Amino acid sequence: MKLAINVDHVATVRQARKAKYPDPVAAAILAELGGAQGIVVHLREDRRHIQDRDVEILRQVVKTHLNLEMAMTEEMISIALRIKPDRCTLVPEKREELTTEGGLDVVSQEERVRSVVERLHGGGIEVSLFIDPDIAQVEAAHRVGSDVVELHTGIFAEAVDPQDKKAAFEALEKAARYARSLGLKVHAGHGLDYSNVLEVKKIKEIEELSIGHAVVARAVLVGMEQAVRDMIRLIEGS
Numbered sequence: 001m002k003l004a005i006n007v008d009h010v011a012t013v014r015q016a017r018k019a020k021y022p023d024p025v026a027a028a029i030l031a032e033l034g035g036a037q038g039i040v041v042h043l044r045e046d047r048r049h050i051q052d053r054d055v056e057i058l059r060q061v062v063k064t065h066l067n068l069e070m071a072m073t074e075e076m077i078s079i080a081l082r083i084k085p086d087r088c089t090l091v092p093e094k095r096e097e098l099t100t101e102g103g104l105d106v107v108s109q110e111e112r113v114r115s116v117v118e119r120l121h122g123g124g125i126e127v128s129l130f131i132d133p134d135i136a137q138v139e140a141a142h143r144v145g146s147d148v149v150e151l152h153t154g155i156f157a158e159a160v161d162p163q164d165k166k167a168a169f170e171a172l173e174k175a176a177r178y179a180r181s182l183g184l185k186v187h188a189g190h191g192l193d194y195s196n197v198l199e200v201k202k203i204k205e206i207e208e209l210s211i212g213h214a215v216v217a218r219a220v221l222v223g224m225e226q227a228v229r230d231m232i233r234l235i236e237g238s
Ligand SMILES: CC(=O)[C@@H](O)[C@H](O)COP(=O)(O)O
Pocket: 006, 008, 009, 042, 044, 069, 091, 098, 099, 100, 130, 189, 190, 212
């Protein structure tokens, strides 16, 4: 199972002060050095974290593969066709949400999704659809010609009640198996952390996980000691 790292929230820290650091590009390079097999960014319409400049530079420096998550807007399609990430993941987007709240509803807008998939394919870009683990959505993703489905693990990750957790896990398993049987590549992500990933990794059909927030949050802490030592060295040095 491959791991792709989403560096959105490195940019969240930068944008909190509209500063130049920390740079998600530097984080992506370090993530690759740490073994990440892909880099993910979500260029949101409101540009709350990742900026256009980040995607442009990432395109040049990422050595593994660059996955651009985006809404199906004309603006985003033209950015994708110009920058040409290795993969575009189409996601639903709401301005007021804290993070993505659910999968893309492919069933209700099949024609539109098909046309966006075709345009991105025309630019030589692999396409992934971020969908709920739902059989009807998997079928629709297959019908519109997607290469990959990324199964939304958020419901599973957030479930507290053991019965809900079990049901959410079974839905992921079933959707993953079905998608694989249709010839789709199966990825998964959202809300995965250092604990719940141990369950998700049991689903053998999943080829790649996208994890962001938990890894960036941990990096802030495990990297803190070194950051303070570096500052002390500067203060104490002559
Ligand atoms: C599609 C998905 O599950 C996430 O990558 C999400 O799009 C991340 O968005 P934020 O980083 O803004 O929470």
